[in-house]
Amino acid sequence: MFMKRVCDSNVAAIALAAITLSTGVSSARGDEPRQQNWTARLRGAIAQALARNPELTSMEARIEAARRRVSQAASLPDPELELGVKDVPVASPSLSRSDFTMEMVSAKQRLPAPGKLPAQQRAAQAELDALGSEHARHVAEIAADVADAFFALVSLDSRIEIVETSRRRLSEAAVSARERYRVGKGAQADVLRADLEKTTLDDRLANLRAERRSQAARFNTLQFLPAGTPVAPSVTGPAFPIDDRRAASEEDLFRQASEESPAIAAAQAQLRGAAERLELARVERRPDWTLTGYYARRERFEDLAGATASFNLPWFHPRRLSDRRAEAEAEVSAARATLSAVRNDLSREIEIAYADLEKNREQARLYRDSILPQAEINYRAAREAYAVGSIDFLTYIRAATDLDTYQAESVERGTGIGRALAMLQKASGLPLIEGSPAPGGEHVEK
Template sequence: MARGTSRAQPGVVQPTHDISRSVLASGWRRSPRGHLALVLVLLSPLVALAREETRTPVTRAAPASALPTDATLEQLLAEALEARPELRQAEAQVRAARERVPQAGALPDPVLQVGIQNDGFDGLMIGEMEGSYISIMASQALPFPGKRALRTEVARLGATAVSARVARARLSIEAEVRRGYLDLLLTRERLVLLDRLQALWKQSADMARIRYETGEGAQSDLLRAQLELNRLRQRQLALRAEERVRVQSLNRQSGRPLDEPLPTTTRVRDVGVPELGDREAAERDSLERSPELAERRALMAQAEQQMALARRERLPDFTVSAGVMPRGGDFPPMWQASVGVNLPVFSGRMRSRVVAESGAQTESTTHAVAALEQDLRLRVRERLIALEALRDTVAIYRDGLLMQSAATAESTLTQYRVGRASFASVLEANTGIIRDEEDYLRTLVDAQRLAIAQAEVSLEPVASMGGGGQGAGGMPGAGSAPSASARGAAPAGSAPGAAPSTSSSMSGM
């Protein structure tokens, strides 16, 4: 990047380097008015930025069911749902489970027997002896009435439970793409902040150089400014590498070539603070849409049907047989019909254990459903509490903190000019507002991640918040829910090729 330039970003005031150079050249040595003009030129981008934030009201994003999006994100989501093998895997598992339903209620195959009965061993006596004949017998086993229907229902409920994995895969894939896109936006906006900080360092280095040339400042101030410029270049390289990794991760998630560029027009500050609605509505939404809860409820119903089937299995099955015996000659053919029934002599004790096992399984799944409902309500309340704290934090940034940071930087530069502040204070003041804005952006990202987790119906807990001022990256608890289907029977957990965590911070910012 050329000296004195920075990335253009919509809505961001850029430093006016031509004006600053003219002030440095002509106003520094002439009068205190020139000194004040230099300070105002250096701080004008930051003050304008702070005023922009304070003029902009806190926007409320759409509910979790309608998360903010743009054309690029919509395309990524559509391609991810089309290309992800995890979703195809879950759909194949559902098809396999549904194919088991008609199998469960099918009758066993009939048995066909062909035989011969003959008098003596000297030759075939069919048609000559009354007791000699050919027999053709068919038999069919018939389960006790109601068993087939129960077996079919058990298999159907099992398929219903498996089908919840498709819903989990879709929710988790969408959440994974949204989080990756949000991280990409944050990384690119951090690069813009870093460019702006680099411009401020260059201006501060010019100030330190002029003070040193006029004998009013120390050479160490100039060396310190040059040192920080080199450190900024290192951080720029790291952030640009992180940007490439995030682009490749999103491309992998959507089935694109890894190096295909992803242009973005949305800024983190544009997405606003989401609104999850009132507690009762959010809890009801989670209970209705949770794939895990739907799966466990299907398993609970399946366990109840299995217990009913286990009781009915103690009843005997029937076998119906019929046959005809042609005897040949002048002898009329004979026929036979019979009905058999199973005698539970040895299986009776086993059947009672099967009933007891089914009862215990039903009780277990009932408690599992109750526990999951409690977890879902807890996660919703955790997200609502965390989101309220983040919303208040954003208000603090917009209502005063950014303006106060800009005013502090302006005051420190003025005091440095008259010798009442050290250059270290100037350096800290120059980076303070950039650091505050980065923390402000991270707070917005954390809020959006909570909304994404709510839309995903995530079961992952919300981690404790360290506060925006600490530069805590994405909240771990605002991530993804455990899912075997969307993670390749792992995320929608960490996605393969996932980008580095957003918790990495810019040292010195």
């Protein structure tokens, strides 16, 4: 159940720092929640989600029950003790008149055939391992879902801030357009256009706030908080080092996931359990022995003692044995097919998630190095040109709108890296997200 992390903590932190991709958006709001370290917020949210999740508590109880079954599976059946009297005359009950009347105590112990108890114990251990691996997979998925919701909120907060900044800019432009129209240097269409753009931004802002409310509800419910609990705005920070390549390559990640993925480990444990049940079906043909010893006390005659050994005849019903073995063989075949399917799904999901990660990295780099600088230069040039009357209002508005659009897209690509990493963790089951516990570790703070 224990495994090493795919990436060291620095690599994970760098990958998750995608939420702080430089977008040209101001982060100075002055309210204390936005100054809180985002990694600490994410760690806290993941810890709370794992600590409060009743499904994890249920699984931990099932794991504990399975752990108790392992030692039970290797134990001998309970011995039997029998007390009684034998051969008492019916017509005139007496313990001393007949030579055959006796008070008797006997003890009996059944001994399963060689190989049965070890096979039962190994099957129980395989069940325990499968439950532990399923638990680790579930923990990784919950942490990934929390991270995905967190990054979605970061994206929405940044985009809302961009739209609010754009609206303030348009308000200033509208004032300028009205003033130019008042003195006869501008057209009424410019004023109407400015008002239309402001209304459009109001509509976009309403949509973004509604979407944020939905994502906040998801973020809260993943932590088992009331859906309407206020979620503080996300903090922005320094630029994300997009060119950093210390993260595991796709080939290394797939190789490690093949070796350590909880989903594969669970399927392998289920296959081991099926194989042990098949072995148990094979040794079912061996007879179980029962040893019996007794002591008989008689009132007027010599006491008696004896011992017997008996065994069952499992081969007396060969059809039952053959059906039992065929059943176990079918379970082994099913477990093998399940393992193959899990490996195939793992390969597909890692490929999809890694492709999304690479796409967002490349696009984030493109926005940082080319598109955003060009858009900012274009906007500044348009603003200066409009101020001196070299271009019309529509051209200026288009330059401002383009800048806002590219800033929002840059934010999407930056947070997309974090969301793709969360999807990659969910696909592989490996602890890639900062704050995700390693399999085998405690997820609840006791």
